[in-house]
Amino acid sequence: MEERDDIITLLDEEGKEQDFEVIMTLEVEGNEYAILAPVDSDEDEDAYVFKIVYENEDEYSLVTIEDDEEYDNVVAAYETLMDEEM
Incomplete structure (x- = not known):
């Protein structure tokens, strides 16, 4: 299988x-x-949103967004980008 x-x-x-x-x-x-x-x-599932936290230049962690306002801001930015691409 090809690695992506x-x-x-x-x-x-x-x-x-x-x-x-x-x-x-x-x-x-x-x-x-x-x-x-x-x-x-x-199923036609929704996408998941994670915050990227860098440990150093080469390593990072994906972190669940706990703050509702932060999550809403990211979703709004994502939806805006998707609307612009259409």
């Missing part, structure tokens, strides 16, 4: 691996975020 740069593997709450496609990364108010969608899904 836009596919990452995350662990779910049960410790099982799940592949996600990186739909896009975007910057909002000085922070970077990743929009991910499950690769192997039978």
Whole structure:
């Protein structure tokens, strides 16, 4: 199977691996975020939004956004970008 740069593997709450496609990364108010969608899904699921926190130049973590206002700002920025592309 060909390895793709836009596919990452995350662990779910049960410790099982799940592949996600990186739909896009975007910057909002000085922070970077990743929009991910499950690769192997039978359903038309929504995308997931994670904050990218850099440990150093080569390592980063994807962090769940806990703040509702921050999440809403990222979703609004994503929707604006999607509307502009159409």
